[in-house]
Amino acid sequence: MKKSYYLFNPVRLSRKDNTLQFTPFDEQGNEAGPCRYIPVETVSDLYVFGSLDANSALYNFLGKHGISAHFFDYYEHYTGSFFAKEYLLAGKMQVAQTRHYTLRNKRVALAQKFIEGAAFNILKNLRYYHNREKDLAASISQIEKYATQISATTEVPELMGLEGNIRQTYYAAFDTIVAGFTMENRSKRPPKNELNVLISFGNMMCYAACLDMIYHTQLNPTISFLHEPGTRRFSLALDLAEIFKPILVDRTIFRVLNKREVQPSDFATDLNGCVLKESGKKTFVKAFEERLKETVKHRTLNKSVSYKHLIKLECYKLSKHVMGIEEYKPFKIWW
Amino acid sequence: MPITATHVNLYHVCHRELWLHANEVRMEHTSDTVSEGKLIHETAYPQRAERYREIVLDGVKIDFYDPKAKVVHEIKKSNKAEAAHLAQIKYYLYILEQNGIEGATGILEYPTLRITETVTLTPTDRSEMVKWLTNITVILNSLTCPPLLHAPICKRCSYYDFCYVGE
Numbered sequence: 220m221k222k223s224y225y226l227f228n229p230v231r232l233s234r235k236d237n238t239l240q241f242t243p244f245d246e247q248g249n250e251a252g253p254c255r256y257i258p259v260e261t262v263s264d265l266y267v268f269g270s271l272d273a274n275s276a277l278y279n280f281l282g283k284h285g286i287s288a289h290f291f292d293y294y295e296h297y298t299g300s301f302f303a304k305e306y307l308l309a310g311k312m313q314v315a316q317t318r319h320y321t322l323r324n325k326r327v328a329l330a331q332k333f334i335e336g337a338a339f340n341i342l343k344n345l346r347y348y349h350n351r352e353k354d355l356a357a358s359i360s361q362i363e364k365y366a367t368q369i370s371a372t373t374e375v376p377e378l379m380g381l382e383g384n385i386r387q388t389y390y391a392a393f394d395t396i397v398a399g400f401t402m403e404n405r406s407k408r409p410p411k412n413e414l415n416v417l418i419s420f421g422n423m424m425c426y427a428a429c430l431d432m433i434y435h436t437q438l439n440p441t442i443s444f445l446h447e448p449g450t451r452r453f454s455l456a457l458d459l460a461e462i463f464k465p466i467l468v469d470r471t472i473f474r475v476l477n478k479r480e481v482q483p484s485d486f487a488t489d490l491n492g493c494v495l496k497e498s499g500k501k502t503f504v505k506a507f508e509e510r511l512k513e514t515v516k517h518r519t520l521n522k523s524v525s526y527k528h529l530i531k532l533e534c535y536k537l538s539k540h541v542m543g544i545e546e547y548k549p550f551k552i553w554w
Numbered sequence: 555m556p557i558t559a560t561h562v563n564l565y566h567v568c569h570r571e572l573w574l575h576a577n578e579v580r581m582e583h584t585s586d587t588v589s590e591g592k593l594i595h596e597t598a599y600p601q602r603a604e605r606y607r608e609i610v611l612d613g614v615k616i617d618f619y620d621p622k623a624k625v626v627h628e629i630k631k632s633n634k635a636e637a638a639h640l641a642q643i644k645y646y647l648y649i650l651e652q653n654g655i656e657g658a659t660g661i662l663e664y665p666t667l668r669i670t671e672t673v674t675l676t677p678t679d680r681s682e683m684v685k686w687l688t689n690i691t692v693i694l695n696s697l698t699c700p701p702l703l704h705a706p707i708c709k710r711c712s713y714y715d716f717c718y719v720g721e
Contacts, residue, residue: 309577309580310578312578518721528715536721
């Protein structure tokens with residue numbers, strides 16, 4: 220079973236024979252501790268938060284093994300990936316995917332499905348906490364009202380607006396769900412307070428996880444339906460992330476805050492906003508990884524699948540939709 | 555599109571898989587069964603590489619061909635889909651014949667089961683082969699994907715999640 224590796228501390232990564240060597244180093248660039256060796260076959264991808272020292276031989280080696288490295292800046296923004304060479308090229312799939320983007324009604328139909336799935340999963344979260352003595356009735360009925368309007372939209376920007384309204388109502392409910400923290404408004408780049416930091420950080424993790432799963436299918440990550448295909452972003456990952464954010468990110472946030480795994484002392488606030496300290500990052504990443512590995516019994520496949528695999532299954536469904544095999548139905552949490 | 559031995563093999567397993575494979579929707583990389591098979595293929599007969607040749611004829615690749623004895627070897631992991639394995643070898647023999655090599659035979663090998671089987675091309679096979687190839691061409695050129703197979707073999711197929719994920 221391949222694993223994701225998260226690098227927080229400054230490390231020199233090199234190829235040693237046919238395996239990976241991790242050498243920690245200090246500010247002066249001197250070795251600071253014993254090397255660790257990790258068999259390359261067990262690595263699925265690298266998430267680089269700290270400083271990484273590596274040469275082209277290493278990247279060639281990673282590329283050969285299909286290992287991507289995702290990079291994040293000081294504020295945990297996703298800055299880019301070293302993407303191993305595409306190994307699943309499918310011309311026909313690409314053409315089919317593009318056609319679904321260019322034909323307006325086909326594109327809107329898919330975009331609606333993403334929002335529909337996202338809204339459903341958001342409502343599921345709210346109802347869960349509503350049943351646990353948090354009064355969220357107003358938010359629930361408001362979002363339900365928005366959700367009924369999804370199918371009536373005819374343009375993508377209109378749909379995006381609706382999605383914005385749903386999210387705003389939803390995020391406003393975070394104050395009620397998480398005691399001791401306030402949400403205020405959603406703020407980004409940089410986020411202004413603790414909840415906003417966790418949302419940004421979590422969304423970025425979710426985005427990277429979706430991107431990683433798309434990479435292992437024939438879909439092209441740059442051709443998206445809800446989000447506008449961007450030149451610098453793998454926007455299909457953003458589309459998929461909409462569906463999974465409530466389940467993967469928001470639930471993890473509620474968990475780490477309500478169980479006090481992440482505390483106010485894990486954040487640092489300064490003039491430019493709020494950042495998550497390394498301790499907080501580690502705790503959150505650990506909780507997020509656990510979430511991805513958690514399994515559920517799949518209804519139609521009749522076997523246990525991990526949350527991470529659910530993302531991949533979503534890619535399969537999307538592939539089948541664009542190839543005209545089976546209509547896409549968004550993932551809706553069923554338990 | 556040239557018809558490969560894989561196409562002939564898949565035709566005898568699942569028409570849907572044949573179509574998906576031909577449309578470049580590949581799943582082999584996700585399958586442990588496939589990598590196991592590959593490992594067996596690479597390690598079962600370590601001495602073979604020196605005497606045998608890999609040949610390519612009409613876009614069809616034969617991994618182990620013994621030109622002196624005119625024998626095609628095909629290594630498989632398990633005999634669960636034996637009909638498909640036999641069809642694959644018969645297609646090799648058919649292609650050899652089309653290229654002027656008469657009287658070649660095949661050996662189907664299951665190293666882990668310690669079973670080997672001799673395969674020859676009979677007149678019935680030749681006429682069957684023409685039918686197979688016509689049907690395969692129809693499937694490859696079809697714009698729609700064949701329906702689900704709903705067979706016990708699906709459970710072990712690398713396309714299982716893809717095919718049966720539903721909602």
